[in-house]
Amino acid sequence: MNIKQIATAAGVSVATVSRVLNHPENVAPKTREKIQKIIDEEEYTPNLFAQGLNFKRTKTIGLVLPQNINSANMEVANGVEDVARQKGYITFICNMEKDPKREKEYLDQLITRKVDGLILLYSTLNEEYASWIEEENVPIVLIGETKARDSWDSVFVDCRAGAAEMTAHLIECGHKRIAMLCGKDPEPEAKAMLQGYKNVLKASGIKVEEHLIYQVNNNIEGGYIGMKKMIGNLPRKPDAVFASSDEIAYGAIDALKEMKLRVPEDIAVTGFGNDRMSSLMEPKVTTVELPYRKMGIYGARMLFDQIEEKQAKAEKRRRPKKIQLQTKMRVRKSCGHRERIGEMF
Amino acid sequence: MNIKQIATAAGVSVATVSRVLNHPENVAPKTREKIQKIIDEEEYTPNLFAQGLNFKRTKTIGLVLPQNINSANMEVANGVEDVARQKGYITFICNMEKDPKREKEYLDQLITRKVDGLILLYSTLNEEYASWIEEENVPIVLIGETKARDSWDSVFVDCRAGAAEMTAHLIECGHKRIAMLCGKDPEPEAKAMLQGYKNVLKASGIKVEEHLIYQVNNNIEGGYIGMKKMIGNLPRKPDAVFASSDEIAYGAIDALKEMKLRVPEDIAVTGFGNDRMSSLMEPKVTTVELPYRKMGIYGARMLFDQIEEKQAKAEKRRRPKKIQLQTKMRVRKSCGHRERIGEMF
DNA sequence: CTGAAAGCGCTAACAA
DNA sequence: TTGTTAGCGCTTTCAG
Secondary structure (H helix, E strand, O other): OOHHHHHHHHOOOHHHHHHHHHOHHHOOHHHHHHHHHHHHHHOOOOOHHHHHHHHOOOOEEEEEEOOOOOHHHHHHHHHHHHHHHHOOOEEEEEEOOOOHHHHHHHHHHHHHOOOOEEEEEOOOOOHHHHHHHHHOOOOEEEEOOOOOOOOOEEEEEOHHHHHHHHHHHHHHOOOOOEEEEEEOOOHHHHHHHHHHHHHHHHHOOOOOOHHHEEEEOOOHHHHHHHHHHHHHHOOOOOOEEEEOOHHHHHHHHHHHHHOOOOOOOOOEEEOOEOOHHHHOOOOOOEEEEOOHHHHHHHHHHHHHHHHHHHHOOOOOOOOOOEEEEOOEEEOOOOOOOOOOOOOOO | OOHHHHHHHHOOOHHHHHHHHHOHHHOOHHHHHHHHHHHHHHOOOOOHHHHHHHHOOOOEEEEEEOOOOOHHHHHHHHHHHHHHHHOOOEEEEEEOOOOHHHHHHHHHHHHHOOOOEEEEEOOOOOHHHHHHHHHOOOOEEEEOOOOOOOOOEEEEEOHHHHHHHHHHHHHHOOOOOEEEEEEOOOHHHHHHHHHHHHHHHHHOOOOOOHHHEEEEOOOHHHHHHHHHHHHHHOOOOOOEEEEOOHHHHHHHHHHHHHOOOOOOOOOEEEOOEOOHHHHOOOOOOEEEEOOHHHHHHHHHHHHHHHHHHHHOOOOOOOOOOEEEEOOEEEOOOOOOOOOOOOOOO
16 A cells, blocks of 8 residues: 555545645645545555655664673663654664674664664774764764764763772772772773772772782673682682672672682672672672663663754754763672671562 | 766666666676776665665564563574574564563564564464454564464474473472472463473372462562462472473572572472573572574574565465474472582583 | 666655 | 655666
8 A cells, every 4th residue: 555545545646645644734624634534544654665765764773782682781772762662763773792893794784774873882883983984974872881982972871980889888898808800891891990999999098909800701601710710829819809790790609609618708799780680699799780771761862862953954063962870889698798788689 | 875876987877787786697797897896985885775665675574572681582583683684684673571562563663664574472463463464465483382373484392392301300300299380471382381291290190289380470570479479378388399481480499598498408499491590590490491592593594485485476375384493401400309410501 | 788767655846 | 725746766677
């Protein structure tokens, strides 16, 4: 069923049908109703490709994320989708599997498909590719720390502060030798966290010992291996381990259990991210909650602001907007705190 | 950059450019090379909307899944995407959040967007809507048990056999009173599992006791609540609990711990699905592994078979194809087996 | 082997 | 208020 058939059925021209679709106020009420009735009956919806050809807008946005199998990322995605759906948009969710090459592939695909906007989560883009993309003149927003150029709108989380808060909490729990298992990616975020950790140690008069800091792969296995190595290498075990992600913490805890070390009695462990499983592990993992869904929502809103500005042809070069969100501590058992335990989930 | 500009730059007509894109063999080698060079230099890619208008194909498929934040579903999605990407297709991944209304919304969207094919994971479609969709004449394949009409190609898992194997294993472990925490969805699958469970009990001469069977929500909370209720209601606790999903098992274990019951010493618990976390829980959870990625891959392959058949205009009505995949036991600690423990992940 | 032109379904400027 | 028509970018038939 296409516009011509509707027009014939209603005994009008295609232009009139198009008008009731796009500018109903310019059609006589009687004609409009007659046409609308037929449209409803036939359940006619305009061909989006034909529309796309004219409007140069596809009602589609692209979201590229580092990994699929990761509830945090999907939470962000859901936030994005919430607002996109509300605007009548549909989202291409693209999983780059932490492979920069794949990120570029998808970006190419999305641009070929003329998406109206792009959201990149923890993008790995380098300067060169970033400026290539900029030429395409497609609205973009970045979510999460990235080394990509900061001429784009972005929303990110103050992970340095989150890491600082956690480190401070560990000190408050009475721990002195606090090790860090720091994931290698996303790199800028890991660096920020390391910063926060070091700053607090220094401020508390605790010497930063580089041999207590391990760079590991940002997953369960990375935490497991890192923890084993660290304990193996160290003459004296640390009091606590601050993992830069919950997954790393899981791996670390698993490794400690295997070595017959009790958590938190012998070594405290904390995570970062508040993964759903953290409240089910034994012991329940103290961690830092990130506002994932919010990140997605704010990011998408910024994107639609850009899209609407662009449509309004307000092409003036504005300063990129930045939104910073805060983290929130979730004190459970694994950090060995004596009093503040007790959250259920 | 559009086809006209390429044509001008090459000093040929648009038709010729189009030809080197679609039927290069019909272009003189010299002309072809000249044009190709310009295409490469300018990094020209044809506008997919214009192409879509002509070809009535969009190089896009839709995948509707029950939930996003679920690594199993995303594994399936990755399987689908693997083969789609390879074919130059991109996938709309749509999260229905277990809401049938949303499933329909998305289906409408996808059809409006003229996707070339549709894959539905654990679809909740009823007959009526299913036949509506069938009229659209878009290739469809179903993955996972569903009550939707079986006139469609589908790949599903033999969950009855999986459940039977697990039940048999529990019996073999010496358990007699085996309770079941059965998720309410996906419904057909839950039913199949219940069947498998009952069959084995009967075959082993154990009476099926309906008060040992609880229907719960298929998530952690459901398992938690169900377990608490069951223990509260039962005069004598069961030897083992067979949960129809890993998530339910997690909730159940959490509840048991709270009630100071040891797993597996006091009560054994097993799951279904082999969630990544099952090998990290305390105790590690005995479970049944489903071939998620394979499900996606096989499903997508079936879909592309249909798409290609359709293009070949072989409109002959064929019998729908069905693929059945098998599960695999993962014996860990939580089932209380004395010997076969020892898997790492 | 190549070009002119029609047409895919729709929108919008221009006329009536 | 409505219709006619050009054009969005591409493919393909039909002539040449």
